[in-house]
Amino acid sequence: MARYTIGDFVSQTAQKDRGEGLFELENDRMLEVNLNGMVWAKLGSMVAYRGAVRFEREGMLDHGLGTLLKKAVTGEGAHLMRAAGNGKLYLADEGKRISILNLQNQSIYVNGNDLLAFEPSLKYDIKLMRRVSTMMAGGLFNIRLEGTGMAAITTYYDPVTLMVTPDSPVSTDPNATVAWSGSLYPELKTDITFKTLLGRGSGETFQMEFRGSGFVVVQPYEEVYFQVAQGQSH
Template sequence: MHSTLFAHVPVESTGRYTLQNPQLLKADLTQGGGAVLARQGAMVAFEGQVDFQSQYKNRSWRNVERMTQERLELMKCKGQGHVYLANFAQHIHVMDVGGGITVDSASVLAFDSTLGVGIVAVDSAVGIASAGAYNLELTGTGKVALLTSGEPLVLEVTPGTNICADADAVIAWSTTLRTQMQAPTSTSGVWRRKGATGEGWEMQFQGSGYVLIQPSELMPPQHIRGGAFGFGLRGNSMGGSRN
């Protein structure tokens, strides 16, 4: 049997996470780092003896989710084998968490169970599609696989620079950054995507770190009303992952 399909075979590696192609990730559970926490339903195939469990969340964590509506339903993947993960053919990017990142839960595919997980408040009455009212904060030592719609752009923020991005295109940023929502237009213009320009809320980043941008914007909910400008981000993180 001959076909060009047979060129698409598993990529061999000894790493914890290996991209099979831009939209498909292999997680090696035999490597160090404990279990892998992945989006529920993200498994497309697996090899070996792998056990899938719904991720335990304590009462405090569930209370925070209920108040914030920031939910990431996870499954714990553990055992001896490989798990192949994907999400609607989105592009996947693996990175070390390092000093910590803030990310929208919709953009998380999988991460090491050794990482700490918290929910960070965006002090705004405005529900923004990507930079929502609440985001996840991942901290500690480990890796995370992020999702983007298309190939992303990484912008470095340094002291003295003025980096702004459409809030609907922002995927993640370093927790070391100071952030602020802004809309350089009238309030009524914001809800119309700045009138004739088609633009809406922007995020301003200051400090030292990085911002991940995707080449896709989600329109904000049309039922949103009210709000003000100059909202600061960052709040108290709560909850965490459990091995």
């Protein structure tokens, strides 16, 4: 039983410096931020830090008046905090798997619930899907990140990326959709049939339809973060 000693446990789980830059995966469920300045992070995602780091909740006008107005309309839940200082910061979100994206003058849309952290060099904006206000209470929102810098997103379990081409569109369940390329903007479509109303349908009443050229990231899990206007969970 020598292999179960406290020393072995500490050795196997100890934090390791990999020299990968600002964002490093300490493991696939925890993000290490080598902080020397400031990053945006999901509110409440801090699990530990070392050094001189201070936290401040996102201000009302931190991302501009347009973003403030969109937040007021959507009631969205992607509340952010500013982490600033010098040290090592460890972030996680309910044990979800973390992926790091290094944008090079690119853009990507991320579900508002799945954005863990990003550099301030990336432009941030809230986007509402068209037709949402008439179908869903509170709406379905996503975050557009654009520019050059690093971002970290989260998924339940391992994500799968599906390629979208002009002759091969992709439809997804909104609750399982995590991110998609900035070249795409999905339409929300409905599939309400008589059987659905009787409770005999597949349950996939709403879908996101992606057309054009790009990619969409899905996860093998349905997050429930909005409600149908009648008050029923999807």
